Structures are given as C-alpha cells and as structure tokens.
Amino acid sequence: MRWLPYGTDAVLVECESLSEMSAVRTTVIAARLPDVLEVVPGARTVLVVARPGSTALSEAREAVEAADLANPPGADPRAVELAVRYDGEDLQLVAETAGISADEVVELHTGAEYTVAFTGFAPGFAYLTGLPEPLRQSRLDTPRTKVPAGSVGLAGEFTGVYPRSSPGGWRLLGHTETVLFDSRAERPALLAPGDRVRFRRTR
CATH class of the missing domain: 2.40.100.10 (Cyclophilin-like)
Known part of the structure; x- marks a missing residue:
C-alpha cells in the first residue's frame, strides 16, 4: 500500500487488491474523522480529502495502519x-x-x-x-x-x-x-x- 500526496489537502492510497481497497475505505469511514470531507474509492485506490489545515490525513493513515484490514469494520449497508x-x-x-x-x-x-x-x-x-x-x-x-x-x-x-x-x-x-x-x-x-x-x- 502506498500513500501519495494528492494536492495539499488529499492523499491517494494505492492498494494491492480490490478487497484491500474496500477495507481501507470502510476503515477510514468507520473512524468518523470530522475533518475528512470525502472518501472516493476506485478499483485499486482510495482518495481521502481533508479539510484544509487539519490533521485528518495523518489521522486517517493512523487508523488504517492500526486496523486489521483482513477484518475491516462492519457497516450497515443499504x-x-x-x-x-x-x-x-x-x-x-x-x-x-x-x-x-x-x-x-x-x-x-x-x-x-x-x-x-x-x-x-x-x-x-x-x-x-x-x-x-x-x-x-x-x-x-x-x-x-x-x-x-x-x-x-x-x-x-x-x-x-x-x-x-x-x-x-x-x-x-x-x-x-x-x-x-x-x-x-x-x-x-x-x-x-x-x-x-x-x-x-x-x-
């Protein structure tokens, strides 16, 4: 997994698989970080957009690195x-x-x-x-x-x-x-x- 700067207030997370992408997406969303403005998944990427001047991007990375991505947080899907x-x-x-x-x-x-x-x-x-x-x-x-x-x-x-x-x-x-x-x-x-x-x- 690679964390790549995407402008000044976003990061693009490059994942190794579709399942890893889904786990990263659900982990960031489950963290409920108030300054994360948007989480945009792709086939092997997740774009995380943060409020300018916040520490949300580092907090999102800490949440992902501390998570068990083989068993990501559950959700209540529609x-x-x-x-x-x-x-x-x-x-x-x-x-x-x-x-x-x-x-x-x-x-x-x-x-x-x-x-x-x-x-x-x-x-x-x-x-x-x-x-x-x-x-x-x-x-x-x-x-x-x-x-x-x-x-x-x-x-x-x-x-x-x-x-x-x-x-x-x-x-x-x-x-x-x-x-x-x-x-x-x-x-x-x-x-x-x-x-x-x-x-x-x-x-």
Whole structure:
C-alpha cells in the first residue's frame, strides 16, 4: 500500500487488491474523522480529502495502519433490489462461454448478493462485486457504439447497469426500468459504494 500526496489537502492510497481497497475505505469511514470531507474509492485506490489545515490525513493513515484490514469494520449497508428482464443480446453468449444454459445464467445472476465496490465510467454507474465464477467473462472483442440505458451487463469480476445510453463493451444480460441516475433528485445516483444489490427476474 502506498500513500501519495494528492494536492495539499488529499492523499491517494494505492492498494494491492480490490478487497484491500474496500477495507481501507470502510476503515477510514468507520473512524468518523470530522475533518475528512470525502472518501472516493476506485478499483485499486482510495482518495481521502481533508479539510484544509487539519490533521485528518495523518489521522486517517493512523487508523488504517492500526486496523486489521483482513477484518475491516462492519457497516450497515443499504439494500437495493433491481427488477430485470433477462433478454439481453449476449445472454446466450454468456451461457455458451460458461458451458451452462441461459436459465442457469439467470439463476446464478439472481442468486448472488452484490456489493457496490466503486462508481465511475459514467454518473451513476456502479461496479458490483460478488459475481459468480462461471459468469466472470471478458468484455466483448468489439464494444458497441450504443448500449441502451438500463442495460444489465457483466465484464471480468464485475456486473452493473448502464445508467444512460452510452458506448460499452460489457456482455449484456438484460434490462431494468429502474432509474440509476437522476440529476434532479436529492440523491442523484441510486447506488453508492458499500450498498448491497440483488437482481430479481421479471417477465
């Protein structure tokens, strides 16, 4: 793990794994340091932003270095359920790659509980961990120029939902009508790091 200055009032923590990143994020949040203004996770990084002139960055580092990152502090995550119509363009491709039927793909995808590890790519796009091993597949060789909003896909160790129409190379399993991002709402993004997510099949 490396702690790198990020301007005068922030530090970028470079982690060795996704799980270490999640442990650092939850540890800093659990410390409830009043002068930590923002904690922004990435795939292998955590950005900690502090109030100018405070000692929050050193306090955050002390909290992380004193913590057992193999057993990070617990949290009270929000639970979100997304209803999905599993009719995606790549559902059969995912099934063939996994060596199972399309129905088994859906059973695996809906049977797991996912955690929002971090957000990025587009406003409201959440990278969800917890994808069953048979569904961990590569991105498409040729990305699509337009993926419809609400498309549910997977790539590598992640699954997620496209919050708006955009280019994308994830394998598409289906579609949800749930709005993932609304700039006019009090909470624009439906999903935030630490949230727990389940998918439910709908016809």
